[in-house]
Amino acid sequence: MKYTNKIKLPQLVSTWEQISNNLKTLEGYRQSEETKDDYIGFLKRGVCFLVYEEDEINKYAPSRFIGYVDNSIEKHRCNNERDGRETNKAISIIIKCEPKHNEELEHEYIKFCYYNGFKPNMTGAFGAHRKYWFIKNKRKEL
Numbered sequence: 001m002k003y004t005n006k007i008k009l010p011q012l013v014s015t016w017e018q019i020s021n022n023l024k025t026l027e028g029y030r031q032s033e034e035t036k037d038d039y040i041g042f043l044k045r046g047v048c049f050l051v052y053e054e055d056e057i058n059k060y061a062p063s064r065f066i067g068y069v070d071n072s073i074e075k076h077r078c079n080n081e082r083d084g085r086e087t088n089k090a091i092s093i094i095i096k097c098e099p100k101h102n103e104e105l106e107h108e109y110i111k112f113c114y115y116n117g118f119k120p121n122m123t124g125a126f127g128a129h130r131k132y133w134f135i136k137n138k139r140k141e142l
Contacts, residue, residue: 058112
């Protein structure tokens with residue numbers, strides 16, 4: 001008998017709603033003691049972040065997490081094909097702009113990391129300068 005193993009590859013986001021769902025998932029991880037370490041790992045290793053204002057706080061979501069449809073910690077761990085370059089392209093199409101280095105958002109990122117209980121790395125993964133997209137209202141349809 002011949003067996004075929006159908007592996008479902010992760011799909012890149014193509015709508016704001018998909019990104020927004022991942023933002024909610026990520027925020028849940030931030031607030032849970034069980035998943036907070038995973039959340040911190042995403043922030044520490046991130047290079048490109050979607051910055052969104054919520055409850056008068058800028059929150060940071062790494063593109064390699066929010067750039068895949070219905071992402072989760074488990075899916076992220078199993079996704080050996082994850083690539084920030086690909087997720088950045090997908091997010092940029094939806095948001096209609098490219099991520100850019102921004103000193104003010106970098107400073108706020110550092111504060112956000114300390115607020116969440118850890119010291120940030122000096123740079124993102126691979127020694128890259130962090131880049132940001134900024135969304136004033138994450139509920140706004142783009």
